[in-house]
Every structure is written in structure tokens, then in C-alpha cells.
Amino acid sequence: MISVGYHQLYLTMLKTLRRTISTTPCVSRSKRLKMAGSEALPTKKVAQAPTRVVITSEEVDKLIAQKKKLINPPLGDKFWTKVPVDDVWVSKYYPPKHYSLQECITMHRQSCCPAMFDNEDGVVHVNLDLCMKTAKKTKFTHSYNGNILLPHRFDTGKPKRKILALSASPDELDVAKSHGVEMAGSTQLIAQIKRDEIVLEEEGIEVVIATADILQQLLTIKDNLPLFPSKKLLSTGYDMDTMAHLYTYGIPYQTTNIKDDPMVSKLYAPIGRLNMPMDNLEENWNTWREHLNGIRSTKGPVVLGGKVECKPSFESFLLQVTERSQLLDDNEDDEEEVMDEVGGN
Incomplete structure (x- = not known):
């Protein structure tokens, strides 16, 4: 392969050809299934891969x-x-x-x-x-995943994640609401989720953060949560302000x-x-x-x-x-x- 000032050649080609960038129209999952002759099936989470x-x-x-x-x-x-x-x-x-x-x-x-x-x-x-x-x-490590807070925030172009905050302390719930979480509550909200009066999947909840004083009660609705709070992902602890700030303004990543x-x-x-x-x-x-x-x-x-x-x-x-x-x-x-x-x- 011969290299001839590649970057400058690239810019010259762009100026000369004035290429038109087009995007392929997206086809929804339901339409793809319909075209394939099958019906949409409910999705179910599978266990995480080994670490x-x-x-x-x-x-x-x-x-x-x-x-x-x-x-x-x-x-x-x-x-x-x-x-x-x-x-x-x-x-x-x-x-x-x-x-x-x-x-x-x-x-x-x-x-x-x-x-x-x-x-x-x-x-x-x-x-x-x-x-x-x-x-x-x-x-070898299977994967790295988590959230990162950058010093200079910007719009990544991706939709904002919907967050559920749970705590036994009303003050901690007020802190979570001040960060703009979509849903916040305590034992009453847990009971509603358990009775399927509130379905988190239908509400679009992607992240659950919780203080340590309510984790024991969360075990009763473990199967209803998109992901159980963990210390490794910094989604549980004693500081609701830190957790809410991280998941509201942080950028998630997955290798x-x-x-x-x-x-x-x-x-x-x-x-x-x-x-x-x-x-x-x-x-x-x-x-x-x-x-x-x-x-x-x-x-x-x-x-x-x-x-x-x-x-x-x-x-x-x-x-x-x-x-x-x-x-x-x-x-x-x-x-x-x-x-x-x-x-x-």
C-alpha cells in the first residue's frame, strides 16, 4: 500500500466529490419479526456472565x-x-x-x-x-463496566437513563428528587412493585439506586428490578447524593x-x-x-x-x-x- 499524505488526500477527495451522506432507514424489531413470520416474544434477562x-x-x-x-x-x-x-x-x-x-x-x-x-x-x-x-x-477479566463522571459534561447524544431511588429516609429521597430521578420511594413503593401495581419495565426504569437501610426489603422484589443495587457499581451505600449525582450525570460504559x-x-x-x-x-x-x-x-x-x-x-x-x-x-x-x-x- 502506498501512502501519499493520506489526510490531505482525504480532505481533497471530500472537497472534490462533495459526497452526500445518507442513512439507512431503521426497521423496528416488531416489523422485522412480522416480515419473518414470527410474533414478538417477551424478553427475559439472563444471568450475568462470569467475571x-x-x-x-x-x-x-x-x-x-x-x-x-x-x-x-x-x-x-x-x-x-x-x-x-x-x-x-x-x-x-x-x-x-x-x-x-x-x-x-x-x-x-x-x-x-x-x-x-x-x-x-x-x-x-x-x-x-x-x-x-x-x-x-x-x-482474564471477562469485562469492565461501570459509570464515570467527567470534569466537563456534554450531551453524548444518548437518551437520559431513568432512575429509581429507594430509601427508608425521607431526607435521602428528597436529595434524590433534587437530582431529577424519575421515581423515588420507600416501603410503600416496594409494596406496589411487589403487587405489580407498578411495573418498572413499562416505566422504562434502567437503574436502581438504594441506601443500605432498605436493601433487606429489596430482596422481596429482586426479580422485578432491572439490576439489583451493588457496591461494586456504586449503586448502594449511605450517601444518596453521591449515587444520584453519579447515575444522573455519569456516562455508563461496557467493554x-x-x-x-x-x-x-x-x-x-x-x-x-x-x-x-x-x-x-x-x-x-x-x-x-x-x-x-x-x-x-x-x-x-x-x-x-x-x-x-x-x-x-x-x-x-x-x-x-x-x-x-x-x-x-x-x-x-x-x-x-x-x-x-x-x-x-
Whole structure:
């Protein structure tokens, strides 16, 4: 593949062709089922997947070998220090270009101007690669999920989540209502839910937060809740103000697993709008990185790399996140520890 100032070529093509971006009309689930000749069936929640993935030491060796092959190209370590001297070069003989967040945002702003995509306030996402390793090298975390509060709030374009707040204290319920929760109550509300006078699914309730003084009573309606409050997700505790603020203004996230590779998962993380000040975008990105890297206690970062994207632009720019030397050290540690485990067996 030949690279010829790719970004500038891309902008020139957009200006010349003036492509019209169209969207495919959405077909509702009921219409799809009708077209397929079947009736809509009621959905039922299934149990959560296990929090750990276990594979054999041989499979770990194979994955490590594949990743070292990607990090160490046939040309050796000199590959990563090569710099093209001409405007035209064969891309496979040179390392991929990584950019700072400021450079990525600047290039996206060029293609999202009114003369092109006319999307100057588009949502900027970082498509992240996350490390799923645990302290034991043959076990991997199944997924990461939770909520994050960014220092500079913005509209993500997604509908607001409807929240149910439960507490035995009237003062705590008043605090929850001040944050704009859709429903708040105590034992009387729990009784109504138990008698099916109030169906949370019909009300559109997605999140339940509760203080510790009412958790015992929630066990009687456990099957009626979309998700039982937990300390891990910070949806139960003694501070209603903190919980309501987190779930009202926080951004939920859930990692996506990669088939046949339990070592890495994907996360599509919004960091702000394209027209926000650069400092705000950088602070939001740093908050994401610090939050994700602080999830686990084992050594090494969780965030391995990522691409900065801003739809509907087709471009994505590699973000400088982790040094290559750190990736090599992590892989060497993996290989040594797996060999120790195999030798111990």
C-alpha cells in the first residue's frame, strides 16, 4: 500500500466529490419479526456472565507469540525508528503514525467543517484497546463496566437513563428528587412493585439506586428490578447524593470482548464534543485513562491504545497512549510467568 499524505488526500477527495451522506432507514424489531413470520416474544434477562475467563497455558503461549509477532515485525527493532524521507512510501516498511490528542482533534475539525461533513459539534470517541489480564496469567477479566463522571459534561447524544431511588429516609429521597430521578420511594413503593401495581419495565426504569437501610426489603422484589443495587457499581451505600449525582450525570460504559482473544477487549469512550475547548477534551480524556488504569491492582496499564474517531467522518487517528517498550516488557513478563506456572505443574 502506498501512502501519499493520506489526510490531505482525504480532505481533497471530500472537497472534490462533495459526497452526500445518507442513512439507512431503521426497521423496528416488531416489523422485522412480522416480515419473518414470527410474533414478538417477551424478553427475559439472563444471568450475568462470569467475571473471569480461564484458558490453558498452551493457549496463553499461542496468544503471546501472536502478539509478539505483531509488536516485533520481520524487519526487527529498527522498524520502529524508521522515518520516511519522501512524500511517497510503502507503508508496510514503516511504523504506523501515532498522534497526540490535540493533533487528532485538529484533523477531525478540518474534515467536519461546514464545507464537508458540517458536523462541527460532533461527539468525539476514543476506540480503546483494554488489557484484561489478572494476577494469574491464565485467567482474564471477562469485562469492565461501570459509570464515570467527567470534569466537563456534554450531551453524548444518548437518551437520559431513568432512575429509581429507594430509601427508608425521607431526607435521602428528597436529595434524590433534587437530582431529577424519575421515581423515588420507600416501603410503600416496594409494596406496589411487589403487587405489580407498578411495573418498572413499562416505566422504562434502567437503574436502581438504594441506601443500605432498605436493601433487606429489596430482596422481596429482586426479580422485578432491572439490576439489583451493588457496591461494586456504586449503586448502594449511605450517601444518596453521591449515587444520584453519579447515575444522573455519569456516562455508563461496557467493554466488548474480542473473539478468540481474551487478553484484550474494546471500549468506545466518548470524551466530548468537537467544538469544546481543547483543554476540556484533554481533561476528559485523562479522566477516562486514569479511571480505567485504576480498575485493577496488577502491574501495567489497562489502556493499551486507541483511535480517535468522530462520526460521520471515516477517518480514525491512532492515539499515542502506551510506549512500545512497555508493551514488549509486559509480553516478556507474560511469557516468563506462564513458563514458571507450566514448570511448577
